[in-house]
Amino acid sequence: MRNYILILTCVSLLTSTGFGQAPARDAAQRRAELLKRFPQSDTNGDGVLSTQEIGAFIRKRRMEQGEQNGTPRGRLGNRPQVEAPVANVAYGEHKLQRFDLWPVPDAKGPTPLVIFIHGGGFRGGDKSQVRSGTIEKLHQAGIAFAAMNYRLSDSGPYPIMMHDAARGLQTIRHRAAEWNIDPDRVACYGGSAGAGISMWLAFHDDLADPNSNDPIARQSTRILAAGSTNGQSAYDMHVFRDWFEVPDLEMGPALPAFLGIEDESELKRPEIHAKMKDASPIAHLTKDDQAPVYMLYSRPNSKVTKETSHSIWVHHVLMGLKLQQAMEKLGLECVVTAPDLPRDTKYGSLEDFLIAKLKAEKPGK
Template sequence: MTRISLKHAGIRLLVLSTVIAVTCPGWADEKPSADERLQKLLKRFPDADKNKDGKLTREEVQEFRQKRQRPRDASAEPTHANVKYGKHERNVLDFYQAESDTPTPLVIYIHGGGFVGGSKKMNPRLVQNYHNAGMSVAAIHYRFIDGEDILLPEPQRDGARAVQFLRSNTKEWNIDPKRVACYGGSAGAGISMWIGFHDDLAEPDSQDPVERESTRIQAIGTIGGQSTYDPIKIKALVGGRAWEHPSIFKAYGVTTAEEALNPTAEQQKRYDESSAITHLTKDDPALYMIYSEADGPLPANARPGQGIHHPNFGRDLVKKMNELGIENVFVYTGDNKSGASPQAMLEFFQKQFAKVK
């Protein structure tokens, strides 16, 4: 088989015409009739039959081929890049505007990295999928914890500030402020949940117009998210040494297990404020959760931090959200990360946006 590679962000795609040539030998020399060739294509690619009438036209083949090709360059680069939303050098975001005559829903991507690393760079194909669904996309950076001046929940507050900034630009960027979702993995998941569950941080009387905007969102998506960043609760919930993750210590400026597990009243207050589940109330948005880390008890020789994406975090959320009557979806894929579908999360956001009046 001859492969024609189109390189973009590490993606290699097989052009549909190559598949057609292999699947239907004789296409080029026209031995089979046109109808026979189309019938063979229909059996190979039933989704190409757009109107589902059981007959495939050349126009349907052409449209199907175009959809299978790589995203256009327009979705590879942000419409607005590295826009400042706060004072710190990492308070920047990228915005990918969907083409629409009416205001679009907004999905905000928040990267993971243990609050000490990571990037807002997005997969162009994922951006294109959201654009195809009529949604604009933003991706943010936030302050990293340093164990001294920047502790939790400062990254969470940066995420909330980004939501406010984006809402302050709804007219310029054609955003529907009533339809906003946040999602991310690991630390980005924790920030997304914190924004979604926390009481509104809007300050109507602030001299800063951004601070007057609401931080409330309509949907949340997470991948390997932590319901709590309280090391005492993590130890009880997950076991092993997950609570000894280096970022947990750095997040609160502690250096020993003794300090972490015996917090002062002020430190416990910081634990509670930084943990999303602490803020969960019955009026909070629906949540779509994906977990893929190994399930069950952690091994006796577990490393410090092992289990920090354990599905027990999600089960803890399911239990409390069910008690409060909040819609939630828990997806456990085991070690098969490919079982977690970004498209399913996108469709979940669509469902939640459709409820907004």
């Protein structure tokens, strides 16, 4: 019974904060309680439980329970991993430079595409934790789905993560005809780090090299829309301290490896300051960026102090509100939702937002 109650709690967390759902007011508290009770569930050690980590924890506990009851491995009746018909397509030589693809079955013409980019503090996470309901909803709308891995910070600092996602996107565009994809109608979304990568692609200048001998490198890296769950619009400690009005706000544990530094003292180096700015999606925002953004946050707009846990301020709704303010000044659309903000009545969910943007007569409108 104890394991059954635990599983129900975890499933409740997954369904209340998953992609396409409005943030639950008490979801953050339940996640915090689960983390306190089972700290081993935080596999990447960033102090916050992602949907992927909760899902992995459910499967592990069910496996353990099944073994105790003599149930064979792999036959526990838990939610199966969503198998991709086009799996582990390589876009580079590293083992993590891979993506999975779910083309729309029996599509009569080229379809739009949504790409999921996982979170995990640039230190963990995986493309495998996708929701079958998301894929089904997108397929019903005539939209294909992909999930992408990328090299993590143990392989090197920024910009390898963003450049990997860009190369994966270029690879899909290069082979679009093979999978019946419309290369001009692509959107990206993700949680936390995956959200940051998605927004970086939305705002960064096109990385395409039209004169390259490599046909993949000639493909565009721009996207029509970006989605974010608990995502960061910046990766600059100077910006964070200014936004939260906390001059001595401490770095989170994921940032040093992401930036390729050892400690706080290196933030003063001009090249690191430049790297933080270049990594920040908001720093690349200009009026000619036509990609709208939809941002979901699990926690309310609470006051941040020096004592605030990094797992809270790194996923704070202020990250979205600052981007929304900057985008609206340029006449660009940015939807931000959180427990204490007015409910989104135009789209209703991140899924519906992406569908609307990809199916619009004029892409991005």
